[in-house]
Amino acid sequence: MLGIAWYSLANYLWDDGQPPLEMKLGVIGVGAIAQIMHVPYLAELPEADIHAIADPGKNVVETFGDRYNVPNRYTESTALIEAQADALDGVVITTPMHTHAEVAIAALEADLHTFVEKPVAVTPADAQRVVDAAEESDAVCMVGYMKRFDPGFQRFQSGLDDLSEIDLVTSTVIPPDVGSVLEENYDIVYADLADSFIEESNETRRKQVERAIGTDDETLSKAYDFHLESICHDVNALRSAFGSVERIDHVDIFGDWQFITAQLRYEGDRRCLLKAGTSDRKWYDERIRVDAPEGSASIEFSNAFIKNTPSDVRTKLGTAKTTETRHTPSSDEPFKRELRHFLECIDGSATPRTPPEESKRDVELIADLVRTYDQVGESGSVSR
Known part of the structure; x- marks a missing residue:
């Protein structure tokens, strides 16, 4: 004792x-x-x-x-x-x-x-x-951006240096029915708010969304509203690993507003296929995979709303002979790690790993995805 x-x-x-x-x-x-x-x-x-x-x-x-x-x-x-x-x-x-x-x-x-x-x-x-x-x-x-503090993502990102070159990056983001996940796992206290307060707040949000994408088209507004909040984590993680997006080759928005696919070119002409959507399932489908001539590296993120669930990091190497390795670096909670980092920034022992300039560029990119679809539909491309 x-x-x-x-x-x-x-x-x-x-x-x-x-x-x-x-x-x-x-x-x-x-x-x-x-x-x-x-x-x-x-x-x-x-x-x-x-x-x-x-x-x-x-x-x-x-x-x-x-x-x-x-x-x-x-x-x-x-x-x-x-x-x-x-x-x-x-x-x-x-x-x-x-x-x-x-x-x-x-x-x-x-x-x-x-x-x-x-x-x-x-x-x-x-x-x-x-x-x-x-x-x-x-x-x-x-x-x-708590995923930047995920021990699994940090392990995945460090392992990219071991690949000779990158042929293709694939990022998938399809979150579950968040409400059901919360209901099963937590006793949330929901705010008692006047209807007029909620209506005014929703109207403010709607106007901001329309200004961001330059249209009042209802389908595109719903797409931007949902996907901005949903995929900005992954867009930021991709930025951290591969740099800036230099070109948007193709965007498709379908299933009313619920799904979006995009073909992106990162620095060094690295190609990325981004797939995002929504579902009524109770499990997350959020992953990044990198394909290289000698194999692949991937991370499957855990459910962000369930504490201390580690992400799954895998490498698969070889042509004539294949070796597969699975890593579970830590179950340390990314939300706690990012808050600890913020305290270190306050006391001067660190500088912000995720500054607002990065997030501004993420917002710009996601707005560009929706605007690209609106402007050129399914057949065009836009240089950034």
Whole structure:
């Protein structure tokens, strides 16, 4: 027992034997993913102190304020920022995507270190505004691309250097019925909101989507609204591994708005087939595969809504003789790893791995995919 107690104590000490300094944080937006991941993991990290929370649902604020003993509670993000700017070290923004830019800019203008969930904005113009605000602020800004912190993805990416060349990249993103996954695994507290609030929020989001893609076509608007939020993780992961997309060769949107396929050219004329959709299944189909002359490397991501489920990384090499290797690097939770990285950015020991400039380029690319389909349909291509 003594050994276990000493080990537990050691986990909460720095190398010099002193307890870690707590950083006061505000959490803005306490929806499902924040309830499952962000808030519990911040509470686990000894360096973090949840000093304030804000959510338009008063019932959510009171429930999680009581559960995590949060002293300062608000129903408006601006009220939290204005009242707590001098007390806080940073904020974690997990509001709906059409509010990300507005809240992040307000936090950065108050010189608060800012973690904002992906995507950084709905429109490329608003994404640029966040980039500008980050450049003008003394605070750091980081976008929540948790897959970049997945030990499996890091293992997959490092293994790409072992391939002689890359013939083809294939990325598939077909998420499940998220609502059923949440219902089976968690007791989510949903906000009690007035119908007028919801209607106004939905209208704001609709207008941003239309501005982003330059059309009010309902099918394309639904496609962009869904796929921006769904595939931006994977678009960012592909950017990290292969650089920038230099050309969009082909885009197809079908199944009403639910499915999209695209042929992309990355730096060095590397070709990628992107396939994305939606389903009522309960299992994720999210993977990246790289084919090379001597074999293939792939990662199959785990269900992002189930904690501590490791991704599956495989390599298959050989022509006359085949060797297949399966890697499970770690079940360490990517959401927790990215929050720990954000705290390291606050204390100056790291720089943001996922800055807003990257997310702006992701938003631009996904908007270009929809605009390309709208402009040239199934037979054209567009250089970027």
